Structure formats: C-alpha cells, structure tokens
Amino acid sequence: MDNDPQTPHEPAAIPTPEPISTPYVSTTSSQTTLFASLAFAVILLVFVFLARRKSSKRGNAVLLVGPCDAGKTAILSTLVYKQTLPTHTSLQTNSSVIALGPPNSQKTVQVVDIPGHPRIRDQFKEYLAQAKAVVFVVDASTVSRNGPAVAEHLHRVLQALTSLPPSQQPPSLLILAHKSDLLKSTTSTTNSEQLAINRVRTILERELEKRKASQVGGVGMEGLGEDSMEGQGGEVDGLECSGGVGFRFKDWEGGEVGFVGSYVRVGRVAEVKEDGEKGEEGESGLEALEEWLDELA
Amino acid sequence: MLDHCSISHKGGVVLWSRSFTPAASHLATSPASPVNSLIREALIEGRTTEEKFEKDGYAVKWTFVNDLELIFVVAYQRILQLTYVDDLLAALKTLFVKLFEPLLATFVASLHALSSGKLSISSGFGGDTPNSWNFAKALESWDNVFNKLLRSFEEKAAQERKSRLRPMAPRVVADEPSTPPSEDQDTAPSQSASETVDEQQISRNVQALKNRLRGRGGKRLGRGSGRPESVHGSYSLPGSDSDTPSKSKRKKNTKEQRKWGESAPTESDMAALDFSSDKPSANGDDAHDLDIQALVDKASLGTRTQDGMYEVKDWEFGKGGGNDSTDDVISRALNTSNSKSTPAASTGSLGALGSLFARLTGSKVLTEEDLQPVLEGMKQHLMKKNVAKEIADKVCEGVGEGLVGKKIGGLQTINAAVRLALSNSLTRILTPKTSTDLLLSIRTKLNSPLPSTQQRLPYSITFVGVNGVGKSTNLSKVAFWLIQNGLRVLIAACDTFRSGAVEQLRVHVRNLSMLGMNGAADSKGRVELFERGYGKDAAGIAREAISYAKDNDFDVVLIDTAGRMQDNEPLMRALAKLVAVNNPDKILFVGEALVGNEAVDQLTKFDRALRDFSSASGGAGKGRGIDGMLVTKWDTVDDKVGAALSMTYVTGQPIVFVGTGQTYTDLRQLRVANVVQAILSD
Structure with missing residues (x-):
C-alpha cells in the first residue's frame, strides 16, 4: 500500500526530462528548428504517455510470487525456454514474454517473476497495476514446515489485492501447489497433484485463520507518519470472508482463488540434458498452469 | 581445491x-x-x-x-x-x-x-x-575453457608454494628425524615438504604433492580408480626398481649442496631438484602415467600424455598445449581484454561532448570515476543524517558496486541513478526479513497445543541496552500496548543495580493498572510487578518471575535489565547468563535514535557477547543473539534517523518498535518508506 501513491507518478516522471533534451540537440540550430523540435517532443511525450496508460490499463502481466525456493524462477524458465534450468535464489525481478496456446498464435502474456526473499518480496506491488493474474507459488513439499512464513507472504498478497483501487479490475489469483512430484502419494486413488493441492489449501487456510484470529479484537500499533491508519486497517482487510469467523478460500471476499498443482524437473545431470528427454518431462508438469493461463488470455 | x-x-x-x-x-x-x-x-x-x-x-x-x-x-x-x-x-x-x-x-x-x-x-x-x-x-565450449583456466591457476599456485618452501628444505635436512612415508600421505603439503630427510624424499614428496593437487583438480573425472595405484607409485619404498636412477643422482646432488651451503641454489641445482617437470626418469614417468589415468578416460590417453609434458611449470596461455584450440581462445580473450582498457580510457577523455552523445543514445556506461564524486556526496549526506560512518561507507560502496558497468539510459543523470539505487538499497536493508508481528507470535505461542502434562509457558521478552536509553520507559509502553490487547503482563524487575529502578517500575505498574482497557474502569490484575529488591542475581529473579507467571497464568513476561556498557565484560557475561538460563522468546535491544557512530559498536558487541557467552554457559538459550531493536527518542531527532539504518544494517534484525514520546501511547511501528524518505530528504 505504500507504493500505491507512487505508481501513478511513474509514467509522468519519466517523460518529464524529455523537454530538456531539445535544447541540447538544437542549440546550434535556428529558432524554427527549436520550435519544431519542441513541438515534436511534446507530441512524442503525449504518445508515450498514452501508450503507457493504455498498456497499464489493459494489464497483461502474470505475476509469479511466493516464498523463497518455491520454484518461481524454474517455472519461468520452463515457460520461456521450454527447459528447466537450474536456479538459485533470485536477486532481482525477471520478466519475460511467452506465447500461449498453439504455436504461431499471437496470444502472448508477460510473466513477471518476483523474488521471494522477505526483504525484496514487496516489489510485486509495483507490478500489480498491470497484473492480469497473480500466481502464488507454494512448495507443497515443505509447506507443512514453514506454513506460518508462507501464510504471512500470502497475507501480504491478499492484502495488496483487496486494497487495489476499485477502478482496476482485480487480477485473478491462483495458488500453485508446486513440486507436487516430491509428495509421496499414500493412496493410489488420489494423484499427487490433488494431494499437493489439498495439503497446501489446508495448511494455508489454517495459518491464515490464525492470523485473522490474532487481529480480531487486537489493538494494532500505529505506524510512523500520517498514513499509519491505512496500513494497520489493511491488515485485517485482506482476510475478510463472507461467512463465519474462519478463513476459507472459497469464501474469500477478494475474489475467486484457483488451485493448481504442478512440478518441473531440473535437469541435474548433464547427460540427461543432452538427450533432450528432460525437456519433455519438465513440460508435462506445468500443463495445468498453462491451461489456466490460456483461459485467462 | x-x-x-x-x-x-x-x-x-x-x-x-x-x-x-x-x-x-x-x-x-x-x-x-x-x-x-x-x-x-x-x-x-x-x-x-x-x-x-x-x-x-x-x-x-x-x-x-x-x-x-x-x-x-x-x-x-x-x-x-x-x-x-x-x-x-x-x-x-x-x-x-x-x-x-x-x-x-x-x-x-x-x-x-x-x-x-x-x-x-x-x-x-x-x-x-x-x-x-x-x-x-x-555453452558447451565453456567447459573446456574452464578446465584449462582452473588447471593453470592451480598449477601456478602449487608452483608458488613450492618455490616458497624450497629454500627451507635443505636446512631441515639435518635435524629433522626421518618420518615414514606412509605418514606423509595425509599431512598438509607444506608439512610434508619440511619433514623430509634427503633429496630423494624431497623429490618424491614434491611429486606426490603434485599428484595430489592434480588429482584433486580432476576429481570429477573419476579419481577413485586411479588413486590407489598412483599413491603406490609415488610412495614406493626405497630399494624398489623405479628408484635406482634417482638414487645415483642423489649422491651427486648432496655433494654439490654441501659445497654451496646456505646460498641460493643454482639453475642447474633447481633443474636437478625439480622432479615436478616431466623428466624422463623412471619415477616421474611412472607416476605421471598413473596420474593421467586418473585424470582422463582411456580413449584420450595418448594425446593427454603429450599434452601433460607441456603443461607443467609456469604454464602460459597460448604457449602450452599447442594442439588445443581452447588455449588460443583463452589467451586471445585475455589479451584483448587487457589491451582494451586503454582505448576505453581514451574515449573517456574524448570530452564532455562524447559522453553527452553517449548518454543521449542511452549507451553511457557508468564507470568508477563517474560514480566516485556522486557516491562521496551521498556518503556525506548519509552521515549528515546520523548514519554511522562505517555503515555509510559500506552502503555507498555496495551501491557503487551494483552500478559500475551499468548503462544509464535517456537523460537520467548519474546523480539520479545513484539516488534510485541508494533508495532501493536502503529499503532492502530496512525491510524486516522476519515477522515483526509481536502480537501474532505471542498468540501463536499461547495457543500452540501442548502435551497435557506440560504447563503453558508465558511469552517472555527481555529488554537489553546501554545505560539511559529508555529501557524501563519503553518497557512500560510495550506493557500498555499488550494490556490493551487483552493480555496479562508480568514485569520482572531485573535491574538490581541502579537505585530507584524497581521503584520506577512500581510507579509504572501502578499507573498501568489504573488505566482503563476496553471500557473497563481499570485493568487491575492485568499487570503486576515481580521484584526481589536490589543486589540480587538478575538471572535468578527472571527465572523466578517466569515460573511465577506460569503459576499465575500470565501471558507475557517483560524482563527489564540493568543498563550496561558494551565493553564491560563481567556485566555482559551476567546478561548472557540471564539469556542462557531463561531463553526468552525475544531479546529486544533498546537503542536511542540519537546514537551516531556508537550504534555499530554497541550492537555488534551486545550481539557478540550474547552469542559467545550464552553458548559458553550452556542452558536452553544457547548462542542467542539480538532478535530485534526498539529505537527510542525518535521524536528528538527530526529527520536525522540514520541510527535506524545503522542498527538494522549491523544486526540484520528488524526494528520492532519506535518510541516517540513521553506517554504510554507513544510507541509506533516503523514504516520503511517513511524512514527511507527521511534519510534521503535534503
């Protein structure tokens, strides 16, 4: 919510230095050239401004958010390069354009992968204005261990989504139970993806319920500065449900929450990489996600 | 390696x-x-x-x-x-x-x-x-290049080490007793060289060392099969067939050595002593063959042996291993990069016009020289905002490192680029990496399921800090906030040193219990003081307080400690003991916003002392450090809020609360954007 006031400034802030450029270029030329170039700059500025406006309105970005080691960058690399590259903790945001649907189709979507480290994860707010969808990636194999941390992250995302200005159509939210292949399915009837989804949903609902309960009746502390009330008020906002005290994703007032399971396999051994069989294997795990993205576009 | x-x-x-x-x-x-x-x-x-x-x-x-x-x-x-x-x-x-x-x-x-x-x-x-x-x-060609590069560096390093050890070897010869070669096998290279008896063993050890170094470099290629053999080859006992030629050589060499005494060995000496290069001596060849078997697969063995002959010694790019094109690539790339630095400098001196055009076309690359003055200015600015000098240095240097080589587009000035990077960097440093939601963690602990035999422990928070920063005052503010949230609070007066400390807390408790909460006229019974007078052991009092709270169903125990100088070791040990014995859920360091360069010293020493001494004294709270900070007297510094940055940078822990005034309600949560703005504002 802190970044919200800044985003509208951004398009305006970048073009402003533009007029300064004209004196540099045309100090030696006559006055008419100066005038013409000024006019040209103004027109250019308007165009740039309009283009930015339009693109930000349309919102064509899919944000990949989620805690560290969930597999966001691996998903991105699988989507973009059709092969799963080994990854480590990201230092900065990645943003790529991928084609959706059948080959040669013109449908494209911008995928933004935001690092999950607590110190930089709030960067996702900068991209929310152009977001069409937010995919919250959870490592299904470790979620039972670090449920509270994951829930805290998800809470911030939910909070940011609910506090978007009403003029913007809220992006759809998908919770991706990733690394479902690492879960050992005990019963043969349920496949591992369904198991992963169930586990992630149960744990997150439980943790979010806890968070919600701790806010109820609590007197929050004011933040520094004037905008303090907005921040604290927003804490509870993100978790409002239509029915009852608890938290259920299906009752969440912020909109519908989708659940999809997925996995990718990083080609760890060099020989496998050369064979190319890894590529096909890696793709299959993301089919459900691709389908979901396809429906969006 | x-x-x-x-x-x-x-x-x-x-x-x-x-x-x-x-x-x-x-x-x-x-x-x-x-x-x-x-x-x-x-x-x-x-x-x-x-x-x-x-x-x-x-x-x-x-x-x-x-x-x-x-x-x-x-x-x-x-x-x-x-x-x-x-x-x-x-x-x-x-x-x-x-x-x-x-x-x-x-x-x-x-x-x-x-x-x-x-x-x-x-x-x-x-x-x-x-x-x-x-x-x-x-990237497949890179593997090859990397191998060559790494090997060359490792060999050069090995050579340097050897040349450093060489002059020492003859001196040790006389007084050092002979050690069986079997013991040498796993000692560090430097030791094995000094424990030698004579030339023969020197040579053998040098060879063994080399083999080992090389074996390690090529471990990836499957060292298991070749290793035992090579060990046997290079460490074979005197008297075996392979040693005969070198034995005869030894006789000659020892004679010459005596003649020259302590003076530096001659060229021929070195050549004679240098068993590392591939002399066609039986010993060397033997070891080498085995070594190469360990390094490469059988198919490429032939060419490798030839290659190996050139690779030894000061291997230079482009000279050695003529039959491999990767060397050429390496040498060419390294050479051009060396020569490239000069033209780059000359374009820089082409003048402001050039750089202006470069900037207009968006290809202006930031260099260290460009950044230096701007960063210096930023550093001064940070220090003016009361950021500790050390921290300002590091932050600016970090920002500079992240910018060198970057292209700045359009008409963005260097100043603006640096400012943006600095703002990002500050935000990153100040943003907490652990949850600062104290209420949530208290509730989580209180609601967590317990085995029925165990009694629920209260959530304990210890306040530590130097003298006069406002530990007691802010402790009472935190107590007020917790009471407002419906929790029962016990305040443990563990400042048994300063006169009036217990009385001060007693007044706070009296005030707090008279203040209403949620419509109730007063909050009697919600807050209590646990005191044992002065001069007692603080750790013991804290323990008693926690068990008292457990028995009387208190939710939170706030432990007030005596202020102490970070250099006072006995007092720091006492504090660490308190932490080790009671293992509080949170250790909050209380520091004042007025602190300047001292912040770094205070925090590092408190953190260090807590970790070191508490791990030494054992107990549950082993090796605990500071969990968070409480910055007091925030209202006195206006926008010179650099202490917040210094503190978070030093510990990496978040600022949980900020004290902003004299009343119980003057406790705030830090807003990162707010602080960043204050620090960057002119």
Missing part, C-alpha cells in the same frame, strides 16, 4: 555450474547451498562490500558483471588458503563475457521483456524464439 563454481544471472537462473566433490554437488542443489546462502545473507542484505562470505565451513567469493547482470561465484573449503581465487574470478569474468557476450545479451534481454506486444527475437542462439534455445549446447 575448489568445491563449487557457478555462473548465474541475478534473476536466479544458473547458466553454468560445476561441483568438484560429491558432497558439494549434493549441497548445490539444495536450498542450503553456499550460493543460496550467499545471496540471502550477504547480497540481498546489502553486504556486497565484504571480501568473502563464510558459511558451514565454506568460504565463498563472488564478482558481478553489472551490465549483463551476471554473478560469478566460487566456493571452497574455508580452511584452505587459496590465493588464486580472486584472480580466477577475474579471469572467469573476462573470459566468459568475452566468449558469450551476444548470447548473454539476448538472454538477459529475454528476461527483461516489458512490452507484451512481441516476442523478443534472439540472435545469439541461432533459433528464432527462446523456446529453441539450447543452453547446454551454446
């Missing part, structure tokens, strides 16, 4: 990596890998200026290429003193960028596609869309 080496994009995609030991390769794929720890605990925290990062017995060094957004990381065992790692990193950097620049540029561009209209068309990979990029194939 090395354990792991990787080349990756800052966005997290690993372009190339290699582990040299099974343990390292296993570790590298786990979230706890040295590279991941480096990024999480050093790079994201803004600690990029430090020389190296140490974690779990690994030392990690790194370097950036900012315009291509690459990180080069090398990890090795911390106990090894590898001198060549810096050079290796520099060479890797130049070579990799040189060899794969177009490819890398398209790769990076593909990760920065902002316009959703079209797919970026690649050129470096040959394919049209990113789908068809084959990273393994594109």
Whole structure:
C-alpha cells in the first residue's frame, strides 16, 4: 500500500526530462528548428504517455510470487525456454514474454517473476497495476514446515489485492501447489497433484485463520507518519470472508482463488540434458498452469 | 581445491555450474547451498562490500558483471588458503563475457521483456524464439575453457608454494628425524615438504604433492580408480626398481649442496631438484602415467600424455598445449581484454561532448570515476543524517558496486541513478526479513497445543541496552500496548543495580493498572510487578518471575535489565547468563535514535557477547543473539534517523518498535518508506 501513491507518478516522471533534451540537440540550430523540435517532443511525450496508460490499463502481466525456493524462477524458465534450468535464489525481478496456446498464435502474456526473499518480496506491488493474474507459488513439499512464513507472504498478497483501487479490475489469483512430484502419494486413488493441492489449501487456510484470529479484537500499533491508519486497517482487510469467523478460500471476499498443482524437473545431470528427454518431462508438469493461463488470455 | 563454481544471472537462473566433490554437488542443489546462502545473507542484505562470505565451513567469493547482470561465484573449503581465487574470478569474468557476450545479451534481454506486444527475437542462439534455445549446447565450449583456466591457476599456485618452501628444505635436512612415508600421505603439503630427510624424499614428496593437487583438480573425472595405484607409485619404498636412477643422482646432488651451503641454489641445482617437470626418469614417468589415468578416460590417453609434458611449470596461455584450440581462445580473450582498457580510457577523455552523445543514445556506461564524486556526496549526506560512518561507507560502496558497468539510459543523470539505487538499497536493508508481528507470535505461542502434562509457558521478552536509553520507559509502553490487547503482563524487575529502578517500575505498574482497557474502569490484575529488591542475581529473579507467571497464568513476561556498557565484560557475561538460563522468546535491544557512530559498536558487541557467552554457559538459550531493536527518542531527532539504518544494517534484525514520546501511547511501528524518505530528504 505504500507504493500505491507512487505508481501513478511513474509514467509522468519519466517523460518529464524529455523537454530538456531539445535544447541540447538544437542549440546550434535556428529558432524554427527549436520550435519544431519542441513541438515534436511534446507530441512524442503525449504518445508515450498514452501508450503507457493504455498498456497499464489493459494489464497483461502474470505475476509469479511466493516464498523463497518455491520454484518461481524454474517455472519461468520452463515457460520461456521450454527447459528447466537450474536456479538459485533470485536477486532481482525477471520478466519475460511467452506465447500461449498453439504455436504461431499471437496470444502472448508477460510473466513477471518476483523474488521471494522477505526483504525484496514487496516489489510485486509495483507490478500489480498491470497484473492480469497473480500466481502464488507454494512448495507443497515443505509447506507443512514453514506454513506460518508462507501464510504471512500470502497475507501480504491478499492484502495488496483487496486494497487495489476499485477502478482496476482485480487480477485473478491462483495458488500453485508446486513440486507436487516430491509428495509421496499414500493412496493410489488420489494423484499427487490433488494431494499437493489439498495439503497446501489446508495448511494455508489454517495459518491464515490464525492470523485473522490474532487481529480480531487486537489493538494494532500505529505506524510512523500520517498514513499509519491505512496500513494497520489493511491488515485485517485482506482476510475478510463472507461467512463465519474462519478463513476459507472459497469464501474469500477478494475474489475467486484457483488451485493448481504442478512440478518441473531440473535437469541435474548433464547427460540427461543432452538427450533432450528432460525437456519433455519438465513440460508435462506445468500443463495445468498453462491451461489456466490460456483461459485467462 | 575448489568445491563449487557457478555462473548465474541475478534473476536466479544458473547458466553454468560445476561441483568438484560429491558432497558439494549434493549441497548445490539444495536450498542450503553456499550460493543460496550467499545471496540471502550477504547480497540481498546489502553486504556486497565484504571480501568473502563464510558459511558451514565454506568460504565463498563472488564478482558481478553489472551490465549483463551476471554473478560469478566460487566456493571452497574455508580452511584452505587459496590465493588464486580472486584472480580466477577475474579471469572467469573476462573470459566468459568475452566468449558469450551476444548470447548473454539476448538472454538477459529475454528476461527483461516489458512490452507484451512481441516476442523478443534472439540472435545469439541461432533459433528464432527462446523456446529453441539450447543452453547446454551454446555453452558447451565453456567447459573446456574452464578446465584449462582452473588447471593453470592451480598449477601456478602449487608452483608458488613450492618455490616458497624450497629454500627451507635443505636446512631441515639435518635435524629433522626421518618420518615414514606412509605418514606423509595425509599431512598438509607444506608439512610434508619440511619433514623430509634427503633429496630423494624431497623429490618424491614434491611429486606426490603434485599428484595430489592434480588429482584433486580432476576429481570429477573419476579419481577413485586411479588413486590407489598412483599413491603406490609415488610412495614406493626405497630399494624398489623405479628408484635406482634417482638414487645415483642423489649422491651427486648432496655433494654439490654441501659445497654451496646456505646460498641460493643454482639453475642447474633447481633443474636437478625439480622432479615436478616431466623428466624422463623412471619415477616421474611412472607416476605421471598413473596420474593421467586418473585424470582422463582411456580413449584420450595418448594425446593427454603429450599434452601433460607441456603443461607443467609456469604454464602460459597460448604457449602450452599447442594442439588445443581452447588455449588460443583463452589467451586471445585475455589479451584483448587487457589491451582494451586503454582505448576505453581514451574515449573517456574524448570530452564532455562524447559522453553527452553517449548518454543521449542511452549507451553511457557508468564507470568508477563517474560514480566516485556522486557516491562521496551521498556518503556525506548519509552521515549528515546520523548514519554511522562505517555503515555509510559500506552502503555507498555496495551501491557503487551494483552500478559500475551499468548503462544509464535517456537523460537520467548519474546523480539520479545513484539516488534510485541508494533508495532501493536502503529499503532492502530496512525491510524486516522476519515477522515483526509481536502480537501474532505471542498468540501463536499461547495457543500452540501442548502435551497435557506440560504447563503453558508465558511469552517472555527481555529488554537489553546501554545505560539511559529508555529501557524501563519503553518497557512500560510495550506493557500498555499488550494490556490493551487483552493480555496479562508480568514485569520482572531485573535491574538490581541502579537505585530507584524497581521503584520506577512500581510507579509504572501502578499507573498501568489504573488505566482503563476496553471500557473497563481499570485493568487491575492485568499487570503486576515481580521484584526481589536490589543486589540480587538478575538471572535468578527472571527465572523466578517466569515460573511465577506460569503459576499465575500470565501471558507475557517483560524482563527489564540493568543498563550496561558494551565493553564491560563481567556485566555482559551476567546478561548472557540471564539469556542462557531463561531463553526468552525475544531479546529486544533498546537503542536511542540519537546514537551516531556508537550504534555499530554497541550492537555488534551486545550481539557478540550474547552469542559467545550464552553458548559458553550452556542452558536452553544457547548462542542467542539480538532478535530485534526498539529505537527510542525518535521524536528528538527530526529527520536525522540514520541510527535506524545503522542498527538494522549491523544486526540484520528488524526494528520492532519506535518510541516517540513521553506517554504510554507513544510507541509506533516503523514504516520503511517513511524512514527511507527521511534519510534521503535534503
């Protein structure tokens, strides 16, 4: 919510230095050239401004958010390069354009992968204005261990989504139970993806319920500065449900929450990489996600 | 020697990596890998200026290429003193960028596609869309280059070490008793050289050392099969057939040595002593053959042996191993990069006009010289805002490191670029990495299920700090806030030193219990003071307080401690004992916003002392450090809020609360954006 006031400034802030450029270029030329170039700059500025406006309105970005080691960058690399590259903790945001649907189709979507480290994860707010969808990636194999941390992250995302200005159509939210292949399915009837989804949903609902309960009746502390009330008020906002005290994703007032399971396999051994069989294997795990993205576009 | 080496994009995609030991390769794929720890605990925290990062017995060094957004990381065992790692990193950097620049540029561009209209068309990979990029194939030549480069560095290092040890060897000869070769096998190289008896053994040890070094470098290629044989070959007992030629040589050499005494060995001496180069002596050949078997597969054995003949000694790029084209590539790339630095400087001196055009076309590359004055200004500015000098230095240096080599587009001035980077960096440092929601963690602890036999422990918070920063005052503010949230609070008066400390808390408790809560006229019974007078052991009082709270169903225990100087060791030990005995849920360091350079010293020493002494004294709270900070007297500093930055930078822990005034309600939560703005404002 802190970044919200800044985003509208951004398009305006970048073009402003533009007029300064004209004196540099045309100090030696006559006055008419100066005038013409000024006019040209103004027109250019308007165009740039309009283009930015339009693109930000349309919102064509899919944000990949989620805690560290969930597999966001691996998903991105699988989507973009059709092969799963080994990854480590990201230092900065990645943003790529991928084609959706059948080959040669013109449908494209911008995928933004935001690092999950607590110190930089709030960067996702900068991209929310152009977001069409937010995919919250959870490592299904470790979620039972670090449920509270994951829930805290998800809470911030939910909070940011609910506090978007009403003029913007809220992006759809998908919770991706990733690394479902690492879960050992005990019963043969349920496949591992369904198991992963169930586990992630149960744990997150439980943790979010806890968070919600701790806010109820609590007197929050004011933040520094004037905008303090907005921040604290927003804490509870993100978790409002239509029915009852608890938290259920299906009752969440912020909109519908989708659940999809997925996995990718990083080609760890060099020989496998050369064979190319890894590529096909890696793709299959993301089919459900691709389908979901396809429906969006 | 090395354990792991990787080349990756800052966005997290690993372009190339290699582990040299099974343990390292296993570790590298786990979230706890040295590279991941480096990024999480050093790079994201803004600690990029430090020389190296140490974690779990690994030392990690790194370097950036900012315009291509690459990180080069090398990890090795911390106990090894590898001198060549810096050079290796520099060479890797130049070579990799040189060899794969177009490819890398398209790769990076593909990760920065902002316009959703079209797919970026690649050129470096040959394919049209990113789908068809084959990273393994594109980078396959790099493996070879890397091998050569690494080997050359390792050999050079080994040679240097040997030449350092050489003059010492003859002196040790007389007084050092003979040690059986079997014991030598696993001692460090430096020791094995000093424990020698005569030339023969020197030569053998040198050979063995070399084999070992080489064996380690090529461990990846399967050292298991060749190793036992090579050990046998090089350590074979005197009297075996292979030793006969060198025995005769020894006689001659010892004579000559006596003649020259302590003076430096002659050229011929060195040549005679140097068994490392491939002399056609039986011993050397034998060992070498086995060594090479360990290094390469059988198919390429023949050419390798030939190659090996050239590789020994001061191996230079382009000279050795003429039949391999990778050497040429390496030497060419390194040479051009060396010569390139001069033209780059000359274009820089072309004048303001050139740089102006460069900037207009958006290709102005930031250099260290460009940044220096701006960074200096920023540093002064930070210090004016009461940021500790040390921290200001480090932060600015880190910002500079992240900017060198970057292109600044359009008409963005250097100043603006630095400012933006600094603002990002400050936000990153100040943003907490652990939850600061105290209420939630209290509730979580209180509601967590317990075995029925166990009684619920209260949530305990210890306040520590130097004298007169406002520990007691802010403790009472926190108590007020907790009471307002419906929790029962016990205040433990563990300041048994300063006169009036207990009375001060008693007054606070009286006040707090008279203040209403949620409509109730007063909050009697919600807050109590636990005191045992003065001069007692604080740790004992705290323990009693916690057990009292447990029995009387209190939710939170706030432990007030006596203020102490961070250099006063007896007092710090006492504090550490309190922490170790009671293992509080949170240890809050209370510091005043007025503090300047002192902040660094206070926090490091408190943190250090708590960790060291509490781990020494055992108990449940072993090795605990500071969990968070409470910054007081915030209202007195206006916008000179640099202390907040200093404190968070030093510990990496969040500022939980900020004290802003004299009444119980004057406690605030830190807003990062607010602080960043205050620090950057003029």
